[in-house]
Structures are given as structure tokens and as C-alpha cells.
Amino acid sequence: MSGLTESRHFVDPAPFAPDERGDTPAGSASAWRLIARKFLRHRLAVAFALVLLFLYALIPFVEMIAPYGQARRDGDFLYAPPQGVHMIHEGRFIGPFVYPYRSHLDLDTFRRDYRTDTGRPQPLRFLCRSDGYDWLGLVHTDLHLVCPPEGGTLFLLGTDRLGRDQFSRIVYGTRVSLTIGLVGVAISFTLGLLFGGIAGYFGGVTDAAVQRLIEIVRSIPELPLWLALSAALPANWSPLLVFFGITVILGLLDWPGLARAVRGKLLALREEDFVQAAELMGASPARLIGRHLIPNFMSHLIASATLSIPTMILGETALSFLGLGLRPPVTSWGVLLNQAQNLAAVQLYPWLLLPVVPVLVTVLAFNFVGDGLRDAADPYN
């Protein structure tokens, strides 16, 4: 006992000034900074966030990255397998090059056979001139990051039924497949905020009605309804209009989850002391909503929105795969997979299945980032 009474607390003689010491206590950093700090601690989420950033950064430069234009066909190379890029020819380093294909028709199986001619290395060209395009619809140019060798071909991921370069088409597909998720989520986000906000703000009968509506929409299996809705898109619409139609369809059925989150948060936050305090201090409803309520649940909403993007990307892929989604010449990963619909593709031309790789990576990335955001969304917990 005597030991306890004798022990003294250590007191730091320096004055208490948290800001100078660098480790600011949680109370004084802004909520968004705390969220960012917590998110950055989630290594996997950060890594995948960088992957996503990279993919989205590619979108404006699609034409430049793809060695071929998206409609470019090469009738001599139908269903050509992927061409490997080599560095060393006969023990000598000569930089990246490909071996040319020699194709001949096998008259027994009526399939084209491709043999690699390992005697003639064809070096790749970089920052070179190839198919022309209008960059961002403004500048006409023909600059490409990498081009097929002079008089040769460059089919990194093989070609399809019409002899179109699969790699270039996957690169082009990035644009549509990645934007469709974002636009769809923007639509469902707006609807979710609107319905959830109305339900949470007015309460009572309105709330009950919106709740029933949410339950009904949630209980309908998505895909059959997507099918029905996309079957309803007029056949004479241009591919671009169809693209918007499909986006709206994907967004229309996704809002109930978000609306529910908004409503729940609004109802819970309304009872909080700080809201009452703000009210007593004479804050207007607009200030109350904009300054105190929305910032409080926005982080949650962004997290749930991130988690619902994969559903849309997969939805587009499924619809296009079935031939009810986007129509050529619009190129998306789903449209590309449409060619891999039969078993012949799996057996004979497995590279036609490759567009599934970017789908997988993107969906995984959105899931990880969404999970990371969700964990970080409530920094005070």
C-alpha cells in the first residue's frame, strides 16, 4: 500500500500544445482527413484504388494505347492466337519484337493453322504512326504508343472471328464498361438520395409508402426485369442511345439499397444532440441538412455506392453477353464476351474469353475499395 501512495505521476514539464507535436488528437482533424487516414491504412484497398485510378486515367488515351483501330479487320488472320512479345533472338538481346505468323488453311479440319516463323524477328515500333483517329473528338492524329512492325502484325491477345485485334478491342471496351458503372451509380445515387431523403425527412405516411416501394423493388429478381426492360428498347435506336438506355435501366433498379441507407441514417441523426443543438442555435433547415446531416452520412453513401458499381458492370456484361445489352459497334467487355458464348470458343479459341480478366480485376478492385471506404467511413468508431 505504501508503495502506491509514494509513486508519483510523471509530468511532462513542456507546455501542452498538441498541434506542435505532430500527433493531432482525433477531435481536431476534420472528418474527411480522418477518413482518408483510416482508408490509407487499408493497404489492399489503397492498392486497388490505385489500379482503378490507373484504369480511369487510361480512358482518354484509349485510341493511343490500342495498336489498331476498333473496327480494323485483317482478313488473313481470323482467329489468330495471341502473339508473344520476345526480347532475345538467338541468344542476342534485340529489344521487344514479335515473330510473324504464317497462316495456312488445314483442309482436314477447315481451320486456319498459324505457325510462328522464328527466323524473322520483327521489332515493335514505339510512339509511331498507324491508324488515324480524332483524339477527344478534337485533334486528328495517328500517334500510337506501340504499333505493329513494318509489314507485320501485332496481336497481343489474338484476333476474333473477323480478324480484329482482341487487345485493341479490350482497350476500347474499357471506356464503355468503366463509364457505364459510374453513370448508372450516379442515377441510382440521385434516386436513392431523393427517395431516402423524402422518407427520412417527412416520416409518417410518406415514409411508409417509400418503405413499401423499396421492399417491392428489392424483392424482384434484377436480371429478369433487366431483360424485360432491355427487350423493350426500340430496335431502331442508335447504339449510342441504347448505351444510355441500358445505363438508365441498370441505375433504375439499384436505388433501393441506397435509399434505405439514407433513410436509416437520417432517422438516426435527427435524434442526435448536435442536431438539436444546431436547431436551438437557430440553424435554418437548409443549413441543418447541408452542414450537419449530409456530411455525416455522405461517407457511408459513397462507400455503398462504390460497392454497387460492380453489380452494374457485371449486369452490363451479362446483358451484352445475352445479346440484349449494348450493340456493336459500341465495344464493351460484355459485347466482346458475346463472341465467347459457345463451347467452341472455350475449346478452340480460349483467348476469346480474355475480356473477362479486366472485368474480374475491375470488380475485385471496386469491392476492395468499397470495403476499405466502408471501414473508414466512420472514423470516430
Next chain:
Amino acid sequence: MIVQVLRRLVTMAVTLLIISALVFFVIKLPPGDYLTNRIMELRATGEASSVAKAELLIRQYGLDRPVWEQYLIWVGLMPGPVGFSGLLQGDWGWSFEYDKPVADVVGDALWLTLLVNVTAVIFVHLVAIPAAIYSATHRHTIGDAVVTVLGYVGLAVPGFLLALIMLFYANRWFGLSIGGLYDASLTNRPWDGEKLRSLAAHLVVPTLVIGLGGTAAMIRRMRANLLDELAKPYTVTARAKGLPPTRALLKYPFRMSLNPFVADIGNLLPHLVSGSVLVSLVLSLPTVGPLLLESLRNQDQFMAGFILMFVAALTLVGMLISDLTLVWLDPRIRMGQR
């Protein structure tokens, strides 16, 4: 309890009614209908007698009336040209494409759809529960990491592609016939032992593919629930007073963590049914999936409408069952307070 079950049934009926309106509206969205298209086609080829028949059908099914009247007739809330005869009276309408009653066209497909979905639900639970328990009790081990990674991949792989690839290998390695739910040679046989065996073998691929996404989601959620429960004081108490580890896990925390799990069937079912439609299309299973796509493409409205209603009803009944299970599992839950 009984009053509450009845109340739930009434809510479900109302929900179904609203869904039916939605479904009918969506199906009527594209301009024209099967018969008018057909009549134009017949006129072009000059077959007058068929035109007369199609016009008869139009009158018989009230397709010349306003859309809302058509809807009420279809549901059976308004007398049509042949009196009250709609979904409520058990008349599922006429398939113009097949020129047969819808009931005859869908036939076996209905219960095969049910079978595929029920198998998938059972599969999800059989796999997800042990995997989640293992993953939660062996946190930060390699096994846990494997389960987590598989879970994420399961969420990301598009089902239709997986179906294609598995179908290919099931054929190559196990000699299963491509597509279908039983060997093609058995199509016209009654349901005897051999056909049932064939059915069981063919169910494996669809079940795996349909269940995969749901399993992944379930494992993740249940693992999180179980981890929450394991951290609570009552678990510590149970262990401290000397309960064997298995009992200390299964008796309390496991039961608690099952709650959100069962409640989650409401989320799971629509996804499974969606997935089963897609996978059925790829694997050409004799379920309602391929029929739905075909009828939507041909504007075979009564057939498409009936199948959509069937799929929605399947989901709703499944949710009702899950709610009832929840009450049985956790007596604290009061129905009707939601």
C-alpha cells in the same frame, strides 16, 4: 402468431399485385404486340385464313382494349371476353408463339426451376456456414486468407462464363452431356431412377455456379457477425466457466450470428433467382430462364408475364419462409413491427 402470419400473407398478396402491374407495364412497353406483328406478317404473305384466326385471338384476349383493361383481365379482376379468367382464376394465358396454353408450355420447367433454386439455397448454406465458422475462429491464418480471397473472387467472376467453362470440363472429365438437366436420351422417359440420377449429376454445375456469388457474400457477412459475437463478454464468460470450446462456440455466439444470416435471405433470394435465369440460359437448362428470354424477344406477352410473376412469387414465398424461420430462431423478434 397466426394473426401475424396472416398479415404477412396479405402484405405479400398486395406486393404481388403491384409487381404484376409493374411487370405488365414493362412487357407492354415495346410498341405493338405479338399478334399485330403476326397479322402484318401474314398480310404480307397473303394468308387470309390465318389473319382471321389471329384477329379472333386478339378479340378473345382483349388485345384490342386499352392497356389497363388488358391488365385487369390478365390478372382476373375484370371480366374479359370469356368472363373472369386470369391469373387469379388459375388461367395463365395463352402462348401465341407455341399456340398452346402457357401452362402446357412451362409445365416441367416450373418445378425444375424450383428445384434448381432450392438446391442452390441449400448449397449456399451448407458451404457458407462451416466456411464462415472456420474463417472466424481461425482468424489471420492461411485458411482464413484463402476463404476470404475465394470469397472476393466468387463475387467478381461473371456466372455465365464460369458456367461455360465448368460445363466444358464436366463434359471432358466426367462425360456429362452438354446442357440440359438430364441426358438428352432420357427426355421422354417418366421420372424413374436413371433419370433422377442423371438429374442429380447435371445439377452439380448449375448449383455451383448459381450458388458461388451468394456463398461468397454470405461467408463475408457471417464471418463479420461471428467475429462481433465472439468479442462480446458473454462468450468470455462461457469460456471462463469451462464450457468446451465447440459448445461455447455453437451454443451461443453461433446462434446469435445466424440471425442476420437468415434475415439476409431476403437479399440472397433475388440474386439467386437472377443468377439461375442467366445460368439456365447459358447451360440451356429446361427451366423458365430460356423460355423467358424467348418470350421477351417475341413479345409473347402472357408467357413472359407469367414467368416474371412466377419468379417474383418464388422470391416472395422464399422471403416469407425466411422471416418465419427468423421468428422461430429468435423469439425476441416481433413480427409486424417493421
